[in-house]
Amino acid sequence: MFKFYNTLSRTVEEFHPNEEGKVSMYTCGPTVYHFAHIGNIRTYIMQDVLLKSLEYAGYDVKRVMNITDVGHLASDADTGEDKMVAGAKREHKTVMEIAKFYTDAFFKDFDAVGNKRPDVVEPATNCIPEFIHMVETLLEKGYAYLAGGNVYFDTSKLEDYYVFSSSVEKEALEVGVRDDVEEDTNKKNKTDFVLWFTKSKFEDQALKWDSPWGVGYPGWHIECSCISMKHLGEYIDIHCGGVDNIFPHHTNEIAQSEAYLGHKWCNYWFHSNHLNDQSGKMSKSKGAILTVSVLQEKGYDPLVYRFFCLQSHYRKPLVFSYENLDNAVVAYNKIVKRVSELKAEGTVDESVKTEFENKFREAVSNDLNTSMAVTILYDALKADTNDATKLAIIESFDRVLSLDLIGHAKALSEAGTSVDSEFEAFINDAIARRAEAKKAKDFATADAIRDELLAKGVEIKDTREGVVWKLV
Numbered sequence: 059m060f061k062f063y064n065t066l067s068r069t070v071e072e073f074h075p076n077e078e079g080k081v082s083m084y085t086c087g088p089t090v091y092h093f094a095h096i097g098n099i100r101t102y103i104m105q106d107v108l109l110k111s112l113e114y115a116g117y118d119v120k121r122v123m124n125i126t127d128v129g130h131l132a133s134d135a136d137t138g139e140d141k142m143v144a145g146a147k148r149e150h151k152t153v154m155e156i157a158k159f160y161t162d163a164f165f166k167d168f169d170a171v172g173n174k175r176p177d178v179v180e181p182a183t184n185c186i187p188e189f190i191h192m193v194e195t196l197l198e199k200g201y202a203y204l205a206g207g208n209v210y211f212d213t214s215k216l217e218d219y220y221v222f223s224s225s226v227e228k229e230a231l232e233v234g235v236r237d238d239v240e241e242d243t244n245k246k247n248k249t250d251f252v253l254w255f256t257k258s259k260f261e262d263q264a265l266k267w268d269s270p271w272g273v274g275y276p277g278w279h280i281e282c283s284c285i286s287m288k289h290l291g292e293y294i295d296i297h298c299g300g301v302d303n304i305f306p307h308h309t310n311e312i313a314q315s316e317a318y319l320g321h322k323w324c325n326y327w328f329h330s331n332h333l334n335d336q337s338g339k340m341s342k343s344k345g346a347i348l349t350v351s352v353l354q355e356k357g358y359d360p361l362v363y364r365f366f367c368l369q370s371h372y373r374k375p376l377v378f379s380y381e382n383l384d385n386a387v388v389a390y391n392k393i394v395k396r397v398s399e400l401k402a403e404g405t406v407d408e409s410v411k412t413e414f415e416n417k418f419r420e421a422v423s424n425d426l427n428t429s430m431a432v433t434i435l436y437d438a439l440k441a442d443t444n445d446a447t448k449l450a451i452i453e454s455f456d457r458v459l460s461l462d463l464i465g466h467a468k469a470l471s472e473a474g475t476s477v478d479s480e481f482e483a484f485i486n487d488a489i490a491r492r493a494e495a496k497k498a499k500d501f502a503t504a505d506a507i508r509d510e511l512l513a514k515g516v517e518i519k520d521t522r523e524g525v526v527w528k529l530v
């Protein structure tokens with residue numbers, strides 16, 4: 059039985075999809091105005107683990123993700139400037155150039171940490187007619203109103219707007235909304251939100267479209283409702299995001315979707331927690347943005363970052379530090395070394411393999427207990443069985459873990475390690491000096507170090523996983 063924490067019921071629930079054996083899953087994608095930091099990527103890693111755990115449990119999953127390239131304002135409460143416009147101004151580029159650049163950068167990091175791409179990725183700017191249709195319907199049904207040139211959703215028409223919150227949390231949210239500094243006087247209720255902006259709000263908005271209410275652009279929340287319905291229909295099983303999205307984004311998505319459809323829309327809401335650094339929650343407004351690509355430039359394998367995330371539970375905040383990441387490097391390399399020592403000899407003992415697969419499936423099906431899944435991997439490596447069986451188990455687990463353990467182990471054994479530790483230290487030092495030289499664009503020194511190693515019988519190679527060496 060597959061179980062995970064449903065934010066809607068605030069309990070760990072047994073999962074029952076609408077259609078036997080099939081899962082429709084929607085993920086809020088990035089707003090492509092800037093880089094996605096490693097905390098954002100943690101969210102996508104945990105969603106990838108959810109997807110692959112469901113597949114491991116036998117479900118057929120269809121996953122859809124949007125790309126927000128219009129309509130997301132600086133504050134999630136519809137105030138401030140459009141994030142895309144601000145990004146374009148900051149970099150003296152057009153909004154579409156910014157969108158292209160940061161979409162590519164996002165997927166580079168998304169892929170590097172072993173994530174599978176969603177079946178459908180749809181930019182918001184592809185779906186303007188769908189947004190307009192939904193806003194028209196909400197107006198017809200009396201859930202929306204026009205004021206000051208914008209179309210707003212009327213939250214007072216709902217019986218329960220704060221669907222995710224307990225009564226205590228509701229009070230706190232009401233106070234928070236009331237105290238929001240920038241007040242939009244067009245709103246009938248403080249919690250109302252914009253479905254469609256017209257030029258009356260921002261004269262310099264770069265992307266604008268004709269609509270029945272004048273030239274303008276969509277609000278942020280409407281995107282996810284429309285894009286999910288376009289590709290997954292009127293009923294979806296799981297909607298994913300970070301805990302930041304719970305209010306107001308997901309609250310508003312439910313309000314407008316269910317008002318539009320006239321029935322319940324999504325049964326399970328999956329939210330992963332923050333990544334914190336020493337100074338608190340990671341954010342894009344605090345100085346340099348720490349991305350997976352930056353970690354890679356510093357010599358960290360992106361899959362080690364994934365391993366680091368898997369060691370803790372998705373619902374707990376995770377503290378990032380280089381010290382913690384270095385510990386993950388050591389642990390990851392140890393596993394790879396152990397795997398590299400396994401010989402593909404003998405026949406796979408299917409009963410042992412099934413036993414381990416069952417334990418592993420039980421762990422990931424129990425609210426994504428990834429640290430337990432890693433423990434079971436260690437147990438499999440120590441198990442009293444032949445190497446062929448161990449390799450088959452690791453290959454099986456890696457369908458969810460996606461740590462490329464066998465690929466890395468192969469690279470390691472091809473690189474050859476039959477040297478004494480003193481010589482190994484020398485080689486590693488030379489590789490580090492060469493990396494420094496390359497970084498300083500001192501290619502003559504870098505080449506000289508390579509030649510020096512070759513003269514000592516060591517050939518080095520630059521690979522996607524970093525520098526590897528072998529004896530020649």
Ligand SMILES: [Zn+2]
Pocket residue numbers: 085086087282307311
């Ligand atoms: Zn969304």
